[in-house]
Amino acid sequence: MAIQLRQLFYQPTMRKHLGLLFIGFILGVLTFGFINFQKELHNVDLLMSGLLGVLVSYSIFHSNKPLNSVFDWKSYTGFRLLLGILFHTAIGFTLIWLGTWLVRGNGFFEAISLETGLKLGILLFCAAIIYNIIYFAFFSYNQFARNQVAELKTERKQAELQLETLKSQLSPHFLFNCINSLSFLFHDDVEKAESFIRSMANSYQYTLENCRSSLISLKQELDFLESYSFLLKTRFNGMFELKYDLNDKHLSSKIPPLTLQLLVENAIKHNKLSVENPILIQIKGYESTLSVSNTKAATSIAKKTTGIGLKNIDKRYKILAKKGITIQNDSQFNVLLPMLTNE
DSSP states (O other), X not given: OHHHHHHHHTSHHHHHHHHHHHHHHHHHHHHHHHHTTTSOOOHHHHHHHHHHHHXXXXXXXXXXXXXXXXXXXXXXXXXXXXXXXXXXXXXXXXXXXXXXXXXXXXXXXXXXXXXXXHHHHHHHHHHHHHHHXXXXXXXXXXXXXXXXXXXXXHHHHHHHHHHHHHHHHTOHHHHHHHHHHHHHHHHHOHHHHHHHHHHHHHHHHHHHHHTTOSOEEHHHHHHHHHHHHHHHHHHTTTTEXXXXXXXXXXXXXXXXXXXXXXXXXXXXXXXXXXXXXXXXEEEEEOSSEEEEEEOOOOOSSOOOOOSOHHHHHXXXXXXXXSSOOEEEESSXXXXXXXXXXXX
């Protein structure tokens, strides 16, 4: 039984209510004693003052939620502090006036004398200032702690997505295709085989160097894409073409690493490549978006997908830009990426 009571007292909700009861009762008694310092104090009056103090403390505490919903601390810090002081002073004064009127049975406007009212008002105003400053300090600390936790969760999620992208780039299937292409090139064109190896090295060097980066410039991504597309053009001779339509503003914008590679890979994976019907991938820049589109050539074989590509890109953009990608699947397959700047 003792253990259960101890656990009950350690619960946050219970501690909150006990704190409000204790502080409200003590402040109610002290306030009554201060106002009636030179008068004889009765136990009943002290008890009623304590209970009235508890009512005031609960009313003030629960008034914070509607105040915060209308005027949040982050956007209206100074105004919210002033409003809280005035509002809590008014709540305390009104409840004490009503309580005194109901207990004593005097006229409503005679429940508290002018002198007592002035003392009470000043005391409540000072108490409201102290309470709101302490509340703001605790609120700021809790908000800071929540932001830190949210930031850590975001970083962890981003790291997981980058790891998925890295695994996709370093997949055994991709390596097998590259090595298989090399085996044919060494017999047919040694010079092209050397270029193929350099492009492979550049691709993996870029992947390993930027796998931990959140954002890189679009120009860096395009330089990598040139090496990657050379590998694809070698594998799919005459079946794959890549075009750009970008200006300096677009090239200086930011993009999550390997985004374009995943989109190009997605286009290759879900279309049937042939010399008669090659796949054309176009990367175009607009005012606030980057478009990556590809022609469609339906394949007769249903290819199993891991779900890493588009979902991975969408999740990373939602973390970095607070906005996901837009997919348009009409005569062409088009993915619109939000334009990210240096700001």
